[in-house]
Amino acid sequence: MLNFDHLAVNQQGHLTIGGIDTTKLAQEYGTPLYVMDEDKIRSICRMYQNSFKKCYHGNGMPLYASKAFCCKEMCRIVNEEGMGLDVVSGGELYTALQAGFPAERIQMHGNNKTPDELSYAINSGVGHIVIDNMDELKMLDEMAGKLHQAVGVSLRIKPGIDAHTHQFIRTGQIDSKFGFALETGEAMQAVKMAIHAKNLKLLELHCHIGSQIFELQPFVLAAQVMMDFMQQIRKETGVMLPELNLGGGFGIQYIASDNSLPYESYMEKVSEAIGQKCKEYDFTEPKIYIEPGRSIVGEAGITLYTIGAVKQIPNIRTYVSIDGGMTDNPRYALYQSDYTVIVANHADQPAKQIVTVAGKCCESGDLIQKDAPLQMCKAGDLLAVLSTGAYNYSMASNYNRIPRPAVVMVHDGKTRIAVKRETYEDLIHNDL
Numbered sequence: 231m232l233n234f235d236h237l238a239v240n241q242q243g244h245l246t247i248g249g250i251d252t253t254k255l256a257q258e259y260g261t262p263l264y265v266m267d268e269d270k271i272r273s274i275c276r277m278y279q280n281s282f283k284k285c286y287h288g289n290g291m292p293l294y295a296s297k298a299f300c301c302k303e304m305c306r307i308v309n310e311e312g313m314g315l316d317v318v319s320g321g322e323l324y325t326a327l328q329a330g331f332p333a334e335r336i337q338m339h340g341n342n343k344t345p346d347e348l349s350y351a352i353n354s355g356v357g358h359i360v361i362d363n364m365d366e367l368k369m370l371d372e373m374a375g376k377l378h379q380a381v382g383v384s385l386r387i388k389p390g391i392d393a394h395t396h397q398f399i400r401t402g403q404i405d406s407k408f409g410f411a412l413e414t415g416e417a418m419q420a421v422k423m424a425i426h427a428k429n430l431k432l433l434e435l436h437c438h439i440g441s442q443i444f445e446l447q448p449f450v451l452a453a454q455v456m457m458d459f460m461q462q463i464r465k466e467t468g469v470m471l472p473e474l475n476l477g478g479g480f481g482i483q484y485i486a487s488d489n490s491l492p493y494e495s496y497m498e499k500v501s502e503a504i505g506q507k508c509k510e511y512d513f514t515e516p517k518i519y520i521e522p523g524r525s526i527v528g529e530a531g532i533t534l535y536t537i538g539a540v541k542q543i544p545n546i547r548t549y550v551s552i553d554g555g556m557t558d559n560p561r562y563a564l565y566q567s568d569y570t571v572i573v574a575n576h577a578d579q580p581a582k583q584i585v586t587v588a589g590k591c592c593e594s595g596d597l598i599q600k601d602a603p604l605q606m607c608k609a610g611d612l613l614a615v616l617s618t619g620a621y622n623y624s625m626a627s628n629y630n631r632i633p634r635p636a637v638v639m640v641h642d643g644k645t646r647i648a649v650k651r652e653t654y655e656d657l658i659h660n661d662l
């Protein structure tokens with residue numbers, strides 16, 4: 231099992247999360263079930279907040295990248311922790327506003343925001359709209375003019391950094407659908423346009439170099455590249471931009487061999503690099519934002535499933551089928567992502583077999599994990615998949631008309647529903 235302080239095995243050999251027996255959770259709420267340890271989420275939020283205080287005079291703020299796990303309760307938690315929020319769609323913005331999240335602490339991303347999404351963001355008073363491309367820059371300036379609003383904006387820059395991550399989730403290099411390229415001069419052109427745009431107020435430069443990154447060096451490099459670009463901007467335009475957003479991407483532990491860094495070390499190293507550049511260029515320290523998503527919720531969440539069929543194909547493989555699958559966790563199907571699986575009601579047993587965990591969808595690719603070590607198990611046992619707090623619920627679908635599971639929060643030894651389980655009625659709600 232992974233060595234997380236919110237997970238343990240009790241005397242009955244059952245997996246616990248936040249001190250709660252997972253078999254009790256399954257009995258009370260049914261399976262499949264997402265379970266999130268709220269205390270773990272809050273402790274990571276505080277760690278990020280403290281790292282700003284400790285390393286950067288509190289001059290900035292972490293924004294939670296809500297796409298990792300977005301629901302009203304999560305927005306409330308982030309708000310209570312005093313952080314900002316990053317949203318990438320009208321739907322995420324709506325969820326945040328409905329949860330009472332202050333619009334001025336929201337940054338709105340997206341490589342193809344629709345006119346409706348942009349006017350919604352402007353009218354709601356979103357603090358920064360992060361512009362991705364020239365079409366958007368022009369459209370936003372016009373819209374802001376028509377709505378008689380001055381809009382705070384940021385520009386998404388491709389710093390051209392290879393963060394050694396899976397190519398599906400690599401977004402910093404030049405061949406990416408996100409942002410303005412530095413090398414081609416496109417980024418500088420966008421900066422000049424934004425500075426001269428009548429209805430836009432350019433506050434910030436933004437970059438995001440990828441996801442599930444385990445090294446600090448790419449982040450330090452990105453910060454340096456962005457500071458160099460800020461200096462170039464000052465030289466060419468006389469404008470010194472006051473804010474820098476360095477994105478998210480910090481890796482978490484899915485399997486024992488994932489070596490995630492202590493997240494404090496991020497602000498330590500990056501602050502150092504920015505401080506040096508400020509000295510070199512005689513800059514006032516910019517306000518810094520970061521956008522952790524996965525690292526705030528990923529490890530805090532587990533998914534509980536009931537095991538159904540166990541199919542042994544001699545000399546080939548054993549399929550352990552569960553009552554969920556790619557509808558609640560599409561990440562293996564999308565990226566062959568690694569996960570740790572465990573028989574939650576025999577969590578004290580050694581993992582003696584190698585199995586393939588299969589979902590219940592009509593799709594051969596509907597797997598949660600291939601060739602994973604697992605305790606011996608049979609129909610009716612409870613399977614836990616660890617580190618499912620990020621990009622599971624938020625990526626869930628209703629393929630095969632399978633209802634989405636509930637999300638239960640564990641806090642202070644108590645449990646509560648954060649998102650209700652979908653019903654069959656919910657599935658036909660919009661059908662005419």
Ligand SMILES: *Cc1c(COP(=O)(O)O)cnc(C)c1O
Nearest residue numbers: 295438441478479521522523524
């Ligand atoms: C996805 C994304 C994030 C969060 O990335 P994580 O790997 O979950 O930390 C932050 N910022 C932007 C712009 C993103 O697209």
